[in-house]
Amino acid sequence: MAHILEIRWHGRGGQGAKTAANLLAEAASSAGRFIQAFPEYGPERMGAPVASFNRISTEPIRIRSGVTEPEVVVVLDPTLMRSGDVTSGLKPDGTIVINTEKDPGTIREQMGISGFRIFAVDANRISVETLGRRIPNTPMLGAVIRATGILDYDAFMENMELELKKKFGGRPEIVQGNLEAIRRAYEEVQSE
């Protein structure tokens, strides 16, 4: 059976964890990969902790169970790091990608994290500077592509442009703003 990359997105209601998982899946699907993307459904409120999931593989994916042992965890909101749930089940050699203004070493020290690979990017600042609003989900996609190498960057950007045009066809400034946000996060994300 081909390897299936499992990703868990953590965010707060309204930050776009579901949209980010869907966009990544759609871009991967356009690149010929087999995908799943699904959110965790519960009582949905703005600001409440939410999670979303991806499976990505080169072969058809049949499993329909929940994702409990991801290889990659993406944290859209740094305040969620305090809850301790974000590393739950994360594989020992797994990757954490965090939206934070701090560097990976500081995060590791302050949160007492041992193991895992940590990637950090200030997606809030990037989204404010490129989109005028604090919506960290699209820039985090750029950071995830860099941290995982799951998709070729240029092909990913081409597919993202198509997907964003489908969603925001009539508003080119939003399409360009998002693409710029993804590009910057891809370039600015830091690892240890």
Place this chain on the structure above:
Amino acid sequence: MSLAAKSNEIRMALTGNESVAYAMKQINPDVVAAYPITPQTEIVQIFSSYVADGDVDTVFERVESEHSAMSAVVGAAAAGARSMTATSANGLALMWEVVYIAASNRLPIVMPVVNRALSGPINIHCDHSDTMGARDSGWIQLYSENAQEAYDNTLQAVRIAEHPDVELPVMVCQDGFIISHALDNLYTLDDAAVQAFVGQNNPRYSLLDVDHPTTFGPLDLQDWYFEHKRQQAEGMKNALDVIPEIAKEYEGISGRDYGFFEEYRTDDAEAVMMVLGSTAGTAKDVVDAMRSEGKRVGLVKLRVFRPLPVAHLVRALRGKPALAIMDRAESFAASGGPLYKEIRSALYDCEQAPMVSNYIYGLGGRDIRPEDLRQVFEDNLRAAAAGHIEKPVTYLGVRE
């Protein structure tokens, strides 16, 4: 089902809800009626945007309840219109009375159902209690493993329902959230291929055929009610011939073959599992993993639950040592779930019938893990070796 696709097919990433709404768009039915409330599905919400954008010619009727939605499509179908609605869980429960009327009037309505738990306690997640409750309503029931099958089943359902030997409504079932809200890959046909496949609806009788006036839904007492029920039962029986015919024709345009059920690595299996819906995908991974360890396990995924293809199932299951029936519904019979009862009964007269056990699982969306399914296979391999089953009915993955 194979993953084959014809060269003119389009590879897409859609949720189960989106895939069925897209199938409805390509079918372009005459009438869709729905009531927008939880637990309605995204299917009719997405379809309503096709209506608003002028992508379909459908008359979209916003009614005041699920009971009215089914009543409206009963009226429309009786008038000769190709009619659809969609529902889920308590929405289906509220339709109940009219669901039976749709079937007894022999109206070829197609209704995607997103399988979700009935209240109470209040729950929005997947199980099969809604459609299992409707299993005696006279509707054909097709179950889908993934978005691809939900799409393919929806298209085939139109032809099955409208076939002159059948003339019965069809529920196309997919697992709530697990399929309905998960983005998945599938191949879709082009619009022209779908239109050529579904063709025109030519009902034998319709209210709008004023040259041949007919009566629908009259009083029908001791004198004729029984005869009409007998004919209805015959229509369901005829579906056993029609469903494979339609599947064969569909394979011709899609490359994907559909039987009453799919047999996965069952040939020399000592322990066979039978399952409906999305859990089949997880089970196939478990079968492959256990086969690579030399364990003889296999899977039967039932697609057609109504009508129940008894003769075909008996042929497939005869001589298998142990059979585990997975029920994602509790029927409170104090003796096992609905699928278990029916399959066990079907095997009663079969020589070399397998030993049959029942696992009730996944109620209210409880996650079913590969290790849970492995446990079921291990139990049944042990039973096959020992020659007897230790426990006929097990609640799998619950705190007791």
